[in-house]
Amino acid sequence: MRISIAHSTVYRYEPPANGAVQVLRLTPRNHDSQYVARWRIDVSPDAQLAMREDAFGNITHVFSAARPLPEIRVDVDGEVETQDGNGVVRGTAERFPQSLFLRDTDLTRADAAIRALAEEIGTANGCIPLDSLHALMRRLHDEIAYDTALTNTPMSAAEAFALKRGVCRDLTHAFIAVARCLGIPARYVAGYLQLADGITEQEAGHAWAEAFVPDLGWVGFDPANAICQTDAYVRVAVGLDSLGAAPVRGARYGISAESLEVAIKVGQ
Amino acid sequence: MLSRTADNLYWLARYVERAEYLARILDATLRLTALPLAYVGAGNEWQSAVATAGCADAFAAAYPEANEDTVTHFLAFSPANPSSIRCCLESARVNARAVRTALTVEMWDTINGAWLELKKWSDGPSSRQDFSSFLRWVIESSLRFDGSAYRTMLRNDAYWFSRLGLYIERADNTARILDVKYHLLLPAIEPVGGPLDYFQWASILRSVSALTAYHWVYRENVKPWLVAELLILRDEMPRSLASCYENLVQNADRIARAYGRQGLAQRQARTIRARLENSRIEQIFQEGLHEFLNDFIKDNNQFGAAVTQQYLV
Amino acid sequence: MFDEMQGSEQSRQVVRPAYAALWDWLGETKPDVLDFRRREAELLFRRIGITFAVYGDAEAHERLIPFDIIPRILSASEWDVLHRGLVQRIKAINAFVNDIYHRREILKAGVLPEDLIFQNPVFRPEMNGQKVPHDVYVHVAGIDVVRTDAETFYVLEDNARTPSGVSYMLENREIMLRLFPELFSRYRVAPVEHYPDELLQTLKSVAPSAASSDPTVVLLTPGLHNSAYYEHSFLADKLGIELVEGRDLVVKDEVVHMRTTEGLKRVDVIYRRIDDDFLDPLVFRPDSALGVPGLMSAYQADNVTLANAVGTGIADDKAIYSYMPQILKFYLGEDPILKNVPTWRCRESDHLTYVLEHIGELVTKEVHGSGGYGMLIGPAADRATIAAFCAKLKSNPKDFIAQPTLALSTCPTCVEDGIAPRHVDLRPFVLAGRDRIHVVPGGLTRVAMPKGSLVVNSSQGGGTKDTWVLDR
Incomplete structure (x- = not known):
């Protein structure tokens, strides 16, 4: 599938900020079932965009902008060719052994409820990883209601699981937390999803999980849609949680108020 | 030097100066209110002390009435009033502690010592006499701090920034006290020279420790326009606006020379000084003392903002 | 029980040679004189304003760490062993951290279990593959040592993150020199006062290659409310460097600058006394207001040196500690000079x-x-x-x-009712630069003030002593 992506983010500061620094993880890499045909990233005001790679192998761009800074615009535009890998993701940039992805983080730390779910799913599926993960994905999809009102409410996996509501980020955190309890390495993926219903305008990027299954390798699970990764998914960055894979992490100087506007188009 | 360090030094000096000024106002008000009513008139001196301290609104929000108890508490000891003597000394120490390495031992000892000593009065004064000795102690601490800065600090940017803070604060204080009392300084509201006015003028002079200086300079009875002239235009008077700006120009220029660059702050200081140099007291009265002082307070604030913008952030 | 002055229980009649002159002096000095000096010392410390905020102890927001005026003395030969042991230890630690964040040979060799690294919260995935200037990770270590008899020193803990206490080592000596000049005339005590010079030299030596020949070094503190703030400002002063907070630094185009009254100034080496977690809100805790946004990007671009490097906690982790003998052997091919406590x-x-x-x-x-x-x-x-x-x-x-439970050695200490033995440890400070490892002869002796107590931590009421290393 050939997927074109346009993703623009505008930060407005009132009064103008005294400067800002941002780290962007907005550039996908190639792997066996993903080829980046064209990709451009553009920042205004003009700034030196330094391209590097983070510890997980994600491509990052860092830039700083000086005062007075009324707004920052980050525009991403590109085309990616994808193939269906039956959920399995091969040929990715790996910088760690899988066991690193058993590490817990503040956002993915298990609590008693999550541990109980892990135990239940493990037992029900005879501790077979692939079966457990499929069961887990369906379970979270059915149990946690999708609620976009929570987009800007950062929550941990445990909090989202207790609330039984969340966005793709929260479902993914919960998925990761349970998988790690089962001893299955799991990680967070930030990227784009081309929707089946043909809607191209989206309010936010997508997020799902990858879990490491013996004999298969990394497999993409999308608990928000209860499917494994298909050729409709464009994988941009991975991390231990949403913070590690965040498309943008930034800071501004001064005491201005910030407003944010995001426009994403994912389509053929 | 670090902008934050310069900022701390600047505010350290301002807070110490403000604490001293508050102590002087309170001291002068105490004296004034101790006089029989016939000598001072029926105005509420405590209300005017609050106004002079520049925190009338905050006071009104916290207390129903201005009297000795409420005002001394509010201006001297209240932890809720960021401009109380107590808070000033505490803020001074916070700033001092943040830049301890930029201070001399003597300066640090003075501020730290004052802060420790302050705890003695954490429950307020035990008597009027105790309060008087508190005020004397505040003034002495400020003098000791100023003296130790003058005698022990290297003459470099650290010193110059702390002097900028000191003189900006002092200029603001002098202008404020004049502004609150300006109606007394205006001729022809009451028959000039009555006993009532004498004590009010003397009180103004006392609050800027200029009563003796007045007599040295003028060798005359206390006359309102001369009081105004002394505190606005006479540069031999250390708390006058003219003297403050003489010092501000000098210190700002030293910074510019050391850094090899001058900017808005230097230009503003010179402009304000020139205006003071070229003014005559008759003319100020003619055009309105209140307007003059108001403009000055605004200009002085703007100069402070220019210093901040240019060096301290 | 081994006593630093009187040796083991069997040999209590004989004073150990290093303490002979002190013993005589204590015998000659009247208790009230001693008590007077003790109070004078306390006064001096209060004056200097040494403060130490104890966690959860809001009342005593600023209070003194008890200082004991009886010095702890180490002979030249004892120090020689310690010195060699410490140098060996820091070499291994630096090799270990470098390996963990790059090739991970030690895991491949099966010396350590993999999960002990990868599941360890003090392991920093963000440092993976990151080159640090001159491959030095731990520039300043405070290695806690205890002894149980005349011959045996144990390392209790390798503090490889942001060890504190060195200001006490320096201040304690200053106070002792002032109060007891006559005692110093009876001993030849190796000086410690050049520690700040050595530290500055160490820090400059590890500046990134992009820095000028006279690199700018700053000390990064979390600020006033940190329990070790006094030490931060003390050291900055002694080193003649700026004491900066996160908000004083700004990253522009992957270069760190400090805001000064003359505009932005480039910073090359940051002696940071802020924990990893708070260094850069764009990489670590997003809610950190103490750090410098973008700092890690400048670090990654090799434009700044952080001392100590990020992620060195992996070397002083208590679980890793138990493997230190194997770690030393693996990287240096040597047996440890200083023992590890069996764990x-x-x-x-x-x-x-x-x-x-x-x-x-x-x-x-x-x-x-x-x-x-x-x-x-x-x-x-x-x-x-x-x-x-x-x-x-x-x-x-x-x-x-x-x-x-180790029978920590004791050292004579002034207590309520005279002089009595109290348990002590020792924290010497080790500096590792580009091509030189230096240990200033001395350290911080911590003493557990309550009788029989083995807890020397200042946060739990421990005190300090001056530590004398005798010149041969």
């Missing part, structure tokens, strides 16, 4: 069984606790405390290690 790792089931059976004799510690918190001293604890601790231990054994 049971509760993560291993046979160790756990042993620990639970012998908990009354052992010191059991939480792997990620510090400052004497989260620790059980078996022989000193009552039944209820032990039971509660065991429950905690059983629920999460991998977070605990246990060690035998």
